[in-house]
Every structure is written in C-alpha cells, then in structure tokens.
Amino acid sequence: MKRLVILGAGTGGTMMAKHLSKELDRKLWNITIVDDKKEHYYQPGFLFLPFDQYKPEDIVKPISKFIPKGVEFINQAAKKIQPEDKSILLSDGSSISYDILIVATGSDIDPGETEGMHGSEWDKSIFTFYNFEGAKALRDKLKTWEGGKLVVHITEMPIKCPVAPLEFAFLADSFFKDKGMRDKVDITYVTPLSGAFTKPKCTEALNYLLSEKNIMIETDFAIESVDNENKTINDYGGKSVPFDLLVTVPTNKGSQVIELSGLGDELNFIPTDKGTLQSKNYPDIFVIGDATNVPTSKAGSVVHFEAEILTENIISYIKGQKLEQEFDGHSNCFIETGNGKALLIDFNYDHEPVTGTFPIAGIGPLRLLKESRFNHWGKLAFKWVYWNMLLKARPIPFVSAKMNEAGKDYN
Amino acid sequence: MDKMIAGKTISVTEEGFLTEFGQWDKSIAEAIAAENNISLSPRHWEVLNYIQSEYKKETPLSIRKIGKSGVVDIKEFYSLFPMAPLKTATKIAGIPKPVSCI
Known part of the structure; x- marks a missing residue:
C-alpha cells in the first residue's frame, strides 16, 4: 500500500x-x-x-x-x-x-514583521480582517466607532486575495453612508504599489471608483513602523500617515x-x-x-x-508519465464596490483583466470589469457555491481551469 | 516604443522600462538615473550589480528581498533611490518592472 x-x-x-x-x-x-x-x-x-x-x-x-x-x-x-x-x-x-x-x-498574517504593529494599540485602534478573530473584533469596534481617520493599509505584497483591502474601503464608504456618518469619516487607502489596483489595466478602468467614493490614496508606501503613541504609520521614505482607526493587512507568510x-x-x-x-x-x-x-x-x-x-x-x-497539464495562472474574482454592486475580473499569467462577458462568451450573464448588481449577487451566491460545490470538487458549469479567451476584449 | 537615451535608440515600455536588456550599458543607466535626479555613486552600482545578478538568476525581486540581501538595508535603499526605490533601481538597471504586484 x-x-x-x-x-x-x-x-x-x-x-x-x-x-x-x-x-x-x-x-x-x-x-x-x-x-x-x-x-x-x-x-x-x-x-x-x-x-x-x-x-x-x-x-x-x-x-x-x-x-x-x-x-x-x-x-x-x-x-x-x-x-x-x-x-x-x-x-x-x-x-x-x-x-x-x-x-x-x-498563508497567514504576521503582524510581528512590522515594528510596532502588534503593539499596545492592537485590537484597540489597529485591526485586521484577515482572520476570523480579527474580523469579529473589528465588527465590534465599528459598532461603536464615532468616526475620524480610517486608514486601510497593505503592508507588503504578496497578500491573500489582493483586492480585499480595496473592497473593504468601498464597503466602509457604504457602511458609514448607511449609518448617516460618512461626513465624520476620512477614508485613506495606503498601498505599497503604484496604484489602487494590482494590475495597471484595472487601475486605468477603475480609478473613478476612488474619487466617486471620496477615498484618498497614498501609493508607493513601504511601511517601516507603526507609532502607537502618535497613531501614525511611517514609511522608509519618510512619509507618515495619521490614523484614528487602522485596518491593516499585515505581512502574509507561508x-x-x-x-x-x-x-x-x-x-x-x-x-x-x-x-x-x-x-x-x-x-x-x-x-x-x-x-x-x-x-x-x-x-x-x-x-x-x-x-x-x-x-x-x-x-x-x-504512471511515470511526463506531467502534461500546465496551469496558466487563471484567476477570477468578484470585487465588491459597495452600494450593492460588484465587479468581476478574470485574468492569467499572460493576460491582464479585460472587459467582456463571463462565463459564456458573448452572453455572460456576468460583465467583466463593469460594476453591476448582478455581479454582487454572484459574489453573495458564491458562499453557497463554496460550501456545496467547490469544497466537494463538483465542477462549476461553464467555468474552466484554463482561462477562456473568447468573449473578451483584448486591445 | 522607442526612446532616445544617451544618444541611442532604446526600446522601452510606456513606463520607461527597457524591453531588451541587451541594449543596456552604463551610459544608459547614468542617463536614466539623471532623469530621476540621481547621480550614480559606487554604492549605487553595488546595489545595481546585485539587482542585475538576481535578475539573471530569475529570482523574483522585492523590497524585502533586497533588504535581506546583505548588500543594502531598506533604509539605505530608500536614500539611494528615493520614493519608489525598487521601481527606480530596476529601471536604471535595465531590467523589467518586478512583478511583486499581483
């Protein structure tokens, strides 16, 4: 055996x-x-x-x-x-x-990688939603938070689900609007990358979302330390961003x-x-x-x-045969944009996210790189798909392991 | 697209990264550095040489990787190539923009 x-x-x-x-x-x-x-x-x-x-x-x-x-x-x-x-x-x-x-x-988060991140303000004014306990603690914080400077922050790449922090910023905008306190909250998105989205094509197509939602952005920010006393994050280049509530994605490690x-x-x-x-x-x-x-x-x-x-x-x-199957880097994700809408992106090692239809070429029903309510329902439905189909390795109709190049607009 | 750098026609991306490392030489590096208000010292060259040798070994480059290299720490890396050091240094070194961005 x-x-x-x-x-x-x-x-x-x-x-x-x-x-x-x-x-x-x-x-x-x-x-x-x-x-x-x-x-x-x-x-x-x-x-x-x-x-x-x-x-x-x-x-x-x-x-x-x-x-x-x-x-x-x-x-x-x-x-x-x-x-x-x-x-x-x-x-x-x-x-x-x-x-x-x-x-x-x-992979898992390791806040200990950044000086001061796992310090006296952790779970008081510094939170993460990258694990279950962190997300729950942040929920309790948001219930009573009275507003101020919200900083949504990525420590360094790579991170799990790279669009999640941006989605968090979008959902926070909706959340505070719904609570009638958006005017009491400044939202700043701080990233080590050169743009909000990890792929340049996405940044071009979607930067309007940030201005529409009045989210400020600080790019090329490589964090050196968190100052717990003065409540700032500081980068190696000498930049400093103040916060009242820091929602960070700490370094991800295997x-x-x-x-x-x-x-x-x-x-x-x-x-x-x-x-x-x-x-x-x-x-x-x-x-x-x-x-x-x-x-x-x-x-x-x-x-x-x-x-x-x-x-x-x-x-x-x-069987002692050559390994024939080649993974193409296919990735597919819904991006929540708040107000009950979402985007869908589809890309692989060679192609950046494109516009078009998904999963069926020319038909959809989902639209790539465009905000819609349908995409948001897709994201919510995915919870059921995950528990009932994905984990049980049941095939998902029309969605193939390798990226389908039809029905997409490459320019 | 083509760009005139140090009197030569060089093929670059929209962001100014060389697309053919074979076209790179020290005068190109100095010209790109000057565009970024950097004048290359021997210390800059130690870092650039390290980056090029890692690139040739196909090692993915990141700020963390360079900070742990023993060649330069992150603080000094920032003082040598201010603002976005990894982008600036790879551009001067004539290699593609690192894909730590996914």
Missing part, C-alpha cells in the same frame, strides 16, 4: 482529497490529510463580517465535515517535513511516511512548518513550477494554493483551477 499525504485541510487540501479519492485506485493508495485545526472558514466572508453583513456562523463549519469518506484525517500539526526520508514529523512526536506529498498549508523544514523562500512560500505545480526541489512534493510562490493571486478561485490541473499531473506522475 502506498500513501499520499496532504498537508492542510483548507480550500486546496480539501479539494485535492476529494478529487484524488475519486481518481486513485484505493486498493493501492491510502490518502491521508493532516491539519491541526477544528474549523473550516469561508475566508471571503471575513470581508463582510466587520460590516455585520454575514454572521460568524455563516462562515465557519467543522473541518471534519468536508473530509471525504475513506480519507484518513490526522487532526494534528505537522512539525517538520523531512523530504530526504519522505516523512513528516507530527506534534505528538510520531511520524508518518509518504510516497507523494501535497503541501496545502496556505506556514511555519515550511520555514522549519527549510523548504521556503524568505516569506516561507515554496519554490514551485508555475505550470505543473511540482516543487522545484523534490519531484515527489507538489504544492497548491497560497503555499506556492507562483506569480498569480493567492485566492480560492486559483486553488480551484489549480486542483483540476494538479489532479491530472499526480495521476501522470504515478
């Missing part, structure tokens, strides 16, 4: 377990998934929780509920990956061996087990072939989702597309 081990039962690990439990010959292969957590979070919901649009119970379910039948679940932390003898050390001191390893350990195993880069992301998703250093290790260093967004849609490609490649690898 051979063993395939999946580290991490988040979006990527759970989907791979489901795909492979259908595809592998179970008389020959044991599938084991390792994760120390008890809960599975619907992470896009962290954006809506601070504004009380989703309740905590909407976005959390038991992790075990999504482990497919016949897959062994070890509810422990992986302490170290030992690729030389193909084994993993677990938190209880025992170890398990593998023939194939899929690393799906994701899992600590990657660092302890010496498998990652300076942010603990694993050097991975961007086409095949095989680790660059160990042919029997594959990587999916946020844990990789591939140059596309760290997002659930990417993981969904990668899972289909990776399943094919693992089957080829087992």
Whole structure:
C-alpha cells in the first residue's frame, strides 16, 4: 500500500482529497490529510463580517465535515517535513511516511514583521480582517466607532486575495453612508504599489471608483513602523500617515512548518513550477494554493483551477508519465464596490483583466470589469457555491481551469 | 516604443522600462538615473550589480528581498533611490518592472 499525504485541510487540501479519492485506485493508495485545526472558514466572508453583513456562523463549519469518506484525517500539526526520508514529523512526536506529498498549508498574517504593529494599540485602534478573530473584533469596534481617520493599509505584497483591502474601503464608504456618518469619516487607502489596483489595466478602468467614493490614496508606501503613541504609520521614505482607526493587512507568510523544514523562500512560500505545480526541489512534493510562490493571486478561485490541473499531473506522475497539464495562472474574482454592486475580473499569467462577458462568451450573464448588481449577487451566491460545490470538487458549469479567451476584449 | 537615451535608440515600455536588456550599458543607466535626479555613486552600482545578478538568476525581486540581501538595508535603499526605490533601481538597471504586484 502506498500513501499520499496532504498537508492542510483548507480550500486546496480539501479539494485535492476529494478529487484524488475519486481518481486513485484505493486498493493501492491510502490518502491521508493532516491539519491541526477544528474549523473550516469561508475566508471571503471575513470581508463582510466587520460590516455585520454575514454572521460568524455563516462562515465557519467543522473541518471534519468536508473530509471525504475513506480519507484518513490526522487532526494534528505537522512539525517538520523531512523530504530526504519522505516523512513528516507530527506534534505528538510520531511520524508518518509518504510516497507523494501535497503541501496545502496556505498563508497567514504576521503582524510581528512590522515594528510596532502588534503593539499596545492592537485590537484597540489597529485591526485586521484577515482572520476570523480579527474580523469579529473589528465588527465590534465599528459598532461603536464615532468616526475620524480610517486608514486601510497593505503592508507588503504578496497578500491573500489582493483586492480585499480595496473592497473593504468601498464597503466602509457604504457602511458609514448607511449609518448617516460618512461626513465624520476620512477614508485613506495606503498601498505599497503604484496604484489602487494590482494590475495597471484595472487601475486605468477603475480609478473613478476612488474619487466617486471620496477615498484618498497614498501609493508607493513601504511601511517601516507603526507609532502607537502618535497613531501614525511611517514609511522608509519618510512619509507618515495619521490614523484614528487602522485596518491593516499585515505581512502574509507561508506556514511555519515550511520555514522549519527549510523548504521556503524568505516569506516561507515554496519554490514551485508555475505550470505543473511540482516543487522545484523534490519531484515527489507538489504544492497548491497560497503555499506556492507562483506569480498569480493567492485566492480560492486559483486553488480551484489549480486542483483540476494538479489532479491530472499526480495521476501522470504515478504512471511515470511526463506531467502534461500546465496551469496558466487563471484567476477570477468578484470585487465588491459597495452600494450593492460588484465587479468581476478574470485574468492569467499572460493576460491582464479585460472587459467582456463571463462565463459564456458573448452572453455572460456576468460583465467583466463593469460594476453591476448582478455581479454582487454572484459574489453573495458564491458562499453557497463554496460550501456545496467547490469544497466537494463538483465542477462549476461553464467555468474552466484554463482561462477562456473568447468573449473578451483584448486591445 | 522607442526612446532616445544617451544618444541611442532604446526600446522601452510606456513606463520607461527597457524591453531588451541587451541594449543596456552604463551610459544608459547614468542617463536614466539623471532623469530621476540621481547621480550614480559606487554604492549605487553595488546595489545595481546585485539587482542585475538576481535578475539573471530569475529570482523574483522585492523590497524585502533586497533588504535581506546583505548588500543594502531598506533604509539605505530608500536614500539611494528615493520614493519608489525598487521601481527606480530596476529601471536604471535595465531590467523589467518586478512583478511583486499581483
């Protein structure tokens, strides 16, 4: 009996377990998934929780509920990956061996990377919505906050779901308008990039949203420290932005087990072939989702597309065949713009987001790079799709792993 | 698009990044630096040489990476190439704009 081990039962690990439990010959292969957590979070919901649009119970379910039948679940932390003898050390001191390893350990925030960020003002006037506890704490803060300078901030790239902080700024604008206190709130968006959107095409098409919503922007801001006493964020170039309420996205890093195993880069992301998703250093290790260093967004849609490609490649690898499937970097996301509207963008390694229709060429019904109410409903419907289709690796109609080039306007 | 830099016709992007590293030489670097009000010192060149060697190894560049390189810390990187140091330094070094922006 051979063993395939999946580290991490988040979006990527759970989907791979489901795909492979259908595809592998179970008389020959044991599938084991390792994760120390008890809960599975619907992470896009962290954006809506601070504004009380989703309740905590909407976005959390038991992790075990999504482990497919016949897959062994070890509810422990992986302490170290030992690729030389193909084994993993677990938190209880025992170890398990593998023939194939899929690393799906994701990424997490580390406010400790920035001087002063995790200081005396943390959870008082400095918040993040990049995890469940943070989003809940921010919801409670917003209930009673009386206004002032709101600063929405990205520490450094890459971050998970790169448009989420901008969506937060848009939703905050709507939230304070609805509360009748928009005139008491200044919103400033602070980014290390040169524009609000991570892709130049988006910035060109969508900059109007910032002026329309009266959101100020500070670009090319590389934070050096947070001054808790004077409530400012300061950058290496000498710039300083004051805040009354700082909503920050701290540095995102890969899992600590990657660092302890010496498998990652300076942010603990694993050097991975961007086409095949095989680790660059160990042919029997594959990587999916946020844990990789591939140059596309760290997002659930990417993981969904990668899972289909990776399943094919693992089957080829087992047969001793060349890995034929090449991931194209396909990413697809809804961007909430507030007032019950949203945008949809679709892009890959080679193409920046374009206008057009999605998912069916010429028909839609969703419009790319254009605000609409329909897109917003699409985003809200996605919660159901995530729990009921995505995690169960059911195909989503008309949406393919590789980007469909038809129905889009390239200029 | 083409642009005259240091008396030569050079192919650049809209933002002024060279599209062919083969066209780069030290006089090009000095001209682009001058456009950004920078006069290149030996210290600048140590950083530029490091950036070019990382680019040739296909290492993705970021401000964090350069800060941990041992060649220069982030504070000094900013004082050498003010405002947006990674963009300015890669432009002067003749390599594409880093894609830490996704």
